[in-house]
Amino acid sequence: MPPTPLAPGDLARLAPPIAAAYFLDVDGTLLEIKPRPEDVAADEDLRALLVELSVAADGALGLVSGRKIEDLDRIFAPLIFPAVGLHGAEIRFSGGARITPSEEGVMDGVRPPLMNFLAARPQLRLEDKGAALAVHFRQCPELGGEVLEFLSKLAGANGLAVQPGKMVAELKDARHDKGRGIAGMLARPPCAGRKPVFIGDDLTDESGFSFVNAQGGISVRAGAAGVPTHAQYFLRDPAEVRAELRRLLTGI
Secondary structure, rough: OOOOEEEOOOOHOOOOOEEEEEEEEOOOOEEOOOOOOOOOOOOEEEEEEEEHHHHHOOOEEEEOOOHHHHHHHHHHHHOOHHHHHHHHHHEEOOOOOOOOOOOOOOOOOOHHHHHHHHOOOOOOOEEEEOOOOOEOOOOOOHHHHHHHHOOOOOOOEEEEEEEEOOOOEEEOOOOOHHHHHHHHHHHHOOOOOOOEEEEOOOHHHHHHHHEEEOOOOOOEEOOOOOOOOOOOOOOOOOHHHHHHHHHHHHOO
């Protein structure tokens, strides 16, 4: 079933801050995607909005991303939020307790062949996250199929998984995804016992939508209508996402 448009004020009605835990993707959801991931940074209005919403929800708010948590800290500096990073491979809970990738060298065996592949295709861009490797082809979308085919073979031979995204494909540990990351945060205070809300925008977020749906929560995809998704609702873009989050505080 296609997602339903989320009308202004619907989120406050379905999942008010007093009873909900909010899990928010960053790139493409809270902030527009940029050609270079390192150029993404939160503006003052967004930082203030997230602080206010976290207070209203008694701290039950977390960021959920394929980025490393330390990169999320750069984007939202000087603020530090609970977060799921690397598609669930790392989690920082409220209070600072952390789960970190258990095998730092999991990508060591695939780096040499991947570097050879990239050397022959200088239009591609590697984002090395340590426990995950992302190949960006936003500057050369015609190479997307070739990238996915190569990474799929590399993953299959090394017990890894490929996570496609918007103009990017990523090698990651097959045991981790955003749904499992959200589950970890939802199991602990201050999120435990609250209705989960997950807002994302990409294929990487589908596992989060599915998990939240199974928990009786609210899943929202940011993006154009008509895209296949497990999300129950949709908003058009980060501007609409922010506006709906603001309505959680104002009711307007």
